[in-house]
Amino acid sequence: MYPQLAIEAAAQSDVGRRRSHNEDSFAALPCVGLFMVADGLxxxxxxxxxxxxxxxxxxxxFEEGEDLEETWPYGTATPHDRDEVRLVLSVRRxxxxxxxxxxxQEEVRGMATxxxxxxxxxxMAYIAHVGDSRVYRMRGGRLERLTRDHTLLEELLGDSDGAREAVQALSNRARTITRAxxxxxxxxxESRVEATAPGDIFxxxxxxxxxxxxxxxxxxxLEAHRDLGFAAELLIDLANEHGGPDNVTCVLARLGGEAAAHAERAPAGTAPEAPAERAAPVVTADRNEASGAARRRPAPEAQPPKRQASPATAPDATAQAPVASAVSAPAPLASPAAGAAEPLSTSKPSAMQPKRKF
Known part of the structure; x- marks a missing residue:
């Protein structure tokens, strides 16, 4: 029996102000501890x-326990290694x-995401990414980016801030995607592993x-609003207030223990806030509203369609409002069946663990 994790989650997506079509998809699955965003190209x-x-x-x-048909020495691996590798192999599939x-299919030739x-x-938190969708962690009032964009700018300049600003100013190709x-x-x-703490928000x-x-x-x-559903809506609204140049999607997940952490940070005599009510544990959606402009080619300014609830893909689910949920989730662990496949290559720029190649 694995330890139970209390995870509260919320998700929201919007077409933005310059698109007529939403190519983002996402999933928030507290029951298995999995949270994802994909931005279609x-x-x-x-x-x-x-x-x-x-x-x-x-x-x-993760939900159906499918065999991943990859070769990997699970017999000598720790559970942490297995979870990280399963995530990476799932993305590879x-x-x-x-x-x-x-x-x-000719009609979708060249599609990517x-x-x-x-x-x-x-x-632990296991992170995998390709492209310029990001994972952040909010801890102790500090927001930290845990992923590195796979863009022309990042590939050429690394962490040189001065040169980065120069290229951004001179080139409209700085954010060209290099992996998808x-x-x-x-x-x-690219993957990495991070230690987690109660109250962490991803x-x-x-x-x-x-x-x-x-x-x-x-x-x-994120610091000012403990209600994740409300925070997600505010983030979407803020993106639109800044011009809404693209589809915008955010998924939030908070590890249990935030109430105690919040109480420790609160002034003496301040009563802790009541925990959020439980709600539906799954949000999974692709926000496709109407056919329109290709991604990264802005269409003429137009009044955006009213944001609606994302359709859930769970059985018997209907369109629903952005969901906040708090559930007890088992710590993820699943072992793919062995089989022949290409060797796994991951990169983990985490200070917590040395880089490894599988």
């Missing part, structure tokens, strides 16, 4: 198909599925949020 039907496939394939690997569908996901386990799921038969998936989002909105504003909302 390719325009028209292609982007939405690719992002939806990425979410559904990875989700299926999604890449293959998108690429093969793209080759078979970014991906960012975090799997929360007992005391489905773009090729194989893809380098934010998974598309570039429609972090692009127009400064990180200090994102941190301010």
């Amino acid at each position: 390719g325009g028209n039907a292609g982007g939405e198909v690719a992002s939806r496939m990425a979410i559904e394939v990875v989700k299926g690997c 999604a890449n293959r599925a998108i690429y093969e569908a793209s080759q078979r 970014t991906f960012a996901g975090v799997l929360l386990g007992a005391g 799921l489905g773009a090729d038969e194989n893809v380098d998936i 934010l998974v989002c598309s570039d429609g949020l972090w692009g127009p909105v400064p990180e200090r504003r994102i941190a301010g909302i």
Whole structure:
């Protein structure tokens, strides 16, 4: 029996102010500790198909216990290693599925998607990403980015801030994506492992949020509002107030223990806030509203359609409002069956553990 994790979650997505079509997809699954965002590329039907496939394939690997048909020495591995590798192999399977569908179907030829996901386990967070969708962690009032964008700018300049600003000012190609799921038969998936603490908030989002909105504003909302559902709505509204240049999606997950942590930070004599009420434990959606402009090619300014609840894909579910949930989730652990496949390659820029190659 694995330890139980109390996870509260909320998710929200919007088409933005310059698009007529939403190619983002997402999933918030507190019951398995899995939170994901995919931002489709390719325009028209292609982007939405690719992002939806990425979410559904990875989700299926955890919910249905599918064999991942990969070779890996699980007998000598720790549970932590198994969880990290399962996440990475699930994303790899999604890449293959998108690429093969793209080759078979002319109408979605060339489709691809970014991906960012975090799997929360007992005391650990496992992160995997491709492209420029991001994972952040909010802890002790400080927002920290846990992923590195796979863009032309990041590849060329690394962490040189001065040169970064110069290239951004001179080039409109600075944010060109250099890695995406489905773009090729194989893809380098970047992963890392982080220790968690009670009260940690993880934010998974598309570039429609972090692009127009400064990180200090994102941190301010997460620090000021403990209601994750309300915080998610505010983040979407803030992106639209900053021009809403792209589809915008955010998924929030908070580990149990925030009430106690909040009480410790509160002034003496201040009563802790009541915990959020339980709600539906699953949010999974692809926000496709109407066909329109290709991603990253702004359409003429237009009044955005009214934001609606995202349709859930759980059985018997109907369209519902953004969901906040608090559930006890088992720490994730699943062992894929052994089989022949390409060797796993991961990169973990975490200070907590040395880089490893599987």
